[in-house]
Amino acid sequence: MSLKLMDKVCIVTGATSGMGKAIAKTFHAQGAKLVLSGRNTERGQSLAKELTNSVFLAGDVSEVEYNEQLVELSIENFGKLDIVSINAGILGLGDVVSLSPSDWHSTLNTNLSAIFYLSKYSIPHLKRSHGTLLINASIAAFKSFPNHPAYCASKAASVALMKQMAVEYAPEVRVNAICPGPVDTPLLWESAKAFDEPEKAIENAEKATLLNRLGTPEDIAKLALFMVSADASWITSTAMTIDGGILNV
Numbered sequence: 001m002s003l004k005l006m007d008k009v010c011i012v013t014g015a016t017s018g019m020g021k022a023i024a025k026t027f028h029a030q031g032a033k034l035v036l037s038g039r040n041t042e043r044g045q046s047l048a049k050e051l052t053n054s055v056f057l058a059g060d061v062s063e064v065e066y067n068e069q070l071v072e073l074s075i076e077n078f079g080k081l082d083i084v085s086i087n088a089g090i091l092g093l094g095d096v097v098s099l100s101p102s103d104w105h106s107t108l109n110t111n112l113s114a115i116f117y118l119s120k121y122s123i124p125h126l127k128r129s130h131g132t133l134l135i136n137a138s139i140a141a142f143k144s145f146p147n148h149p150a151y152c153a154s155k156a157a158s159v160a161l162m163k164q165m166a167v168e169y170a171p172e173v174r175v176n177a178i179c180p181g182p183v184d185t186p187l188l189w190e191s192a193k194a195f196d197e198p199e200k201a202i203e204n205a206e207k208a209t210l211l212n213r214l215g216t217p218e219d220i221a222k223l224a225l226f227m228v229s230a231d232a233s234w235i236t237s238t239a240m241t242i243d244g245g246i247l248n249v
């Protein structure tokens with residue numbers, strides 16, 4: 001059986017936790033070589049040790065230079081870049097009245113500007129390799145949640161940026177987004193703190209899906225694999241929801 005990402009070189013951000021980690025493992029199992037990005041050095045180094053043909057660089061995706069370094073690392077170590085999976089994200093909880101301007105900016109910088117930075121340095125290489133960019137957005141791009149103004153705004157804008165880049169860089173580069181519903185990761189439990197009864201909020205989210213369960217990081221990784229593989233070679237400019245049907249309720 002041939003591996004779907006044999007010798008493909010991928011950058012994965014947010015690889016030290018949740019969905020990014022599942023994506024890194026899934027891509028690796030399909031033959032990919034990886035540049036892993038995250039903030040936690042210990043977790044990142046341990047993942048890089050576990051996954052052969054991978055390197056880790058700790059840093060903050062909201063800093064322009066760090067994104068340039070990730071691309072340089074890919075070229076220096078593996079000679080090319082085929083796939084960029086942009087996952088890192090934060091919540092910036094608080095309503096518009098209570099949210100500090102600094103939390104607003106750090107959320108927008110992490111969830112939106114970082115996509116611009118990494119795309120800016122990746123796209124020249126992706127044009128050469130006929131590669132692909134996959135952004136982890138959210139159903140928050142389409143549906144509002146209380147106390148998540150910066151998050152909802154950044155995710156909606158990330159879908160708009162994805163579509164713009166898909167137009168600009170076709171046909172060489174495919175650009176898409178995946179938009180998960182509630183997925184069982186540390187970020188979801190943090191997000192539940194925006195509600196009066198966090199545990200109840202998670203239970204309600206679970207019940208609100210048509211399929212009666214939260215998503216798992218592996219559910220998302222399987223979709224990410226499909227989206228970056230040759231199986232999706234006629235898909236670009238798409239924001240694909242994966243949410244157990246919750247948007248339809």
Ligand SMILES: NC(=O)c1ccc[n+]([C@@H]2O[C@H](COP(=O)([O-])OP(=O)(O)OC[C@H]3O[C@@H](n4cnc5c(N)ncnc54)[C@H](O)[C@@H]3O)[C@@H](O)[C@H]2O)c1
Binds near residue numbers: 038087137188
């Ligand atoms: N969990 C959910 O229910 C859900 C739903 C929809 C979308 N998402 C999105 O999925 C993505 C992954 O989230 P997750 O649920 O796996 O969360 P998580 O908290 O488990 O992982 C987030 C990752 O992003 C990294 N990160 C955050 N800020 C960073 C920064 N400034 N620089 C570098 N790395 C940074 C963290 O280190 C971590 O590795 C996020 O973009 C999130 O918005 C999550």
